[in-house]
Amino acid sequence: MRTIHTDVAIIGAGSAGLSAYRAAVAHGKRALLIEGGPYGTTCARVGCMPSKLLIAASEAAHSAKMAADLGVDIDGTLRINGHAVMDRVRRERDRFVGFVVSGVENIPTTDRLVGKAHFIDNTVLQVGGDIVVRAGRVVIATGSVPDVPETLRVFGDRLIINDDVFSWNQLPRSVAIFGPGVIGLELGQALSRLGVRVRMFGRTGSLGGITDPVIRAHATQIFTTELQLDTNAKIIALRREGDEAEITFADGLNREITERFEYVLAATGRQPNIQSLELHNTSLILDASGVPRFDPLTLECAGAPVFIAGDANNVLPILHEAIDEGRTAGENAATWPEVKPLLRRAPLSIVFSDPQIAMVGKHFTELQPGKFVTGEVNFEDQGRSRIMLSNRGLMRLYVDRSTGRFLGAEWLGPRAEHLAHTLAWAYQQHLTVDQMLAMPFYHPVVEEGLRTALRNAAANLAHAS
The missing domain is CATH 3.50.50.60 (FAD/NAD(P)-binding domain)
Incomplete structure (x- = not known):
């Protein structure tokens, strides 16, 4: 057996793992990045990017079919070349993966280790059949895998x-x-x-x-x-x-x-990809699913100087959250036993369907009945949406009944990905309905639908008081 000593061992070279590595190194610690599979994040290889490539092709096909409703005649029969569609998906997917792989390969070879890792003790790992890694602290960033019934x-x-x-x-x-x-x-x-x-x-x-x-x-x-x-x-x-x-x-x-x-x-x-880590060899406290119990703010696991970040902890399995969590886990692993809480951004999730679905801030099920009012807009008669023939959807805003503060929203509708960012910024800045209504709204834009929902919320607030 060959033994490697390091300050911080990071299991997994995805979005969270790479972020943790950079943070640990930035704090002056030696970090070792361990990966048991091919380089390339879930997002680039099988998630966000290839799915959006497929969606882009489908949107082009749908737009062509809908053109006649706008008075635009397309001569001939619409033909979808499935081979060409998938060829572009794979080519562009590989291009995105290539960027990630290049970034990993720029990391010094002494800081990278290829092989499946499992725990021998709290901070002792076996990698493959012939390497033992003795670390001061460990970051688990192994991502997630599909949960197939x-x-x-x-x-x-x-x-x-x-x-x-x-x-x-x-x-x-x-x-x-x-x-x-x-x-x-x-x-x-x-x-x-x-x-x-x-x-x-x-x-x-x-x-x-x-x-x-x-x-x-x-x-x-x-x-x-x-x-x-x-x-x-x-x-x-x-x-x-x-x-x-x-x-x-x-x-x-x-x-x-x-x-x-x-x-x-x-x-x-999907479920955390932790089954092969042999966590039973550690003093970590595991939940019923075998996932280590951890502080959701510091990401420190109970029972050992081990941190868990990204999809592996299954809190918010979204790329930007994984990067934030990886950074916090890496910093806290570097400075342990001194640790700092993660500053979470406004909760934000988007489904790239048509119409798009978005959720910002607190979800409806997280709100206390009687403590909030709603504001609604139906996009069926919303001006710009109707012009574009994308007038499908419904938005509901949630507003604190006593303070008027914007608490969250769930909706489906046109260009929800853009409205979602506007609302996420408003949530993160603790804005009230009145403050949001004081912001500019151009005409004619889909955002005018948001103004309608805000006005409805303001009226409901006045009625409630």
């Missing part, structure tokens, strides 16, 4: 996860999707608009992570007009028949339907 494994190689989609050379004929969350909804709508027969199954009524029941009902109504979507599906049987997956389910009239699909996509959530 055992019942779906009956489909064998017809069962895929989102990672597999971006390796296709051609678009398939049909895909069944289990899980209408963020990943399922984005990929399902994109594939459908690219000519793939798609059917989506949910089981709890949830959709796109929305917690507000009014917004969720409105979103379900909108998406079911375009997609074969059942958020409360009754599955009767799952079978593998030859090279196809066969699914029997009950439709809305409780009739038994059987359909076959080329693939089944499990978009049923």
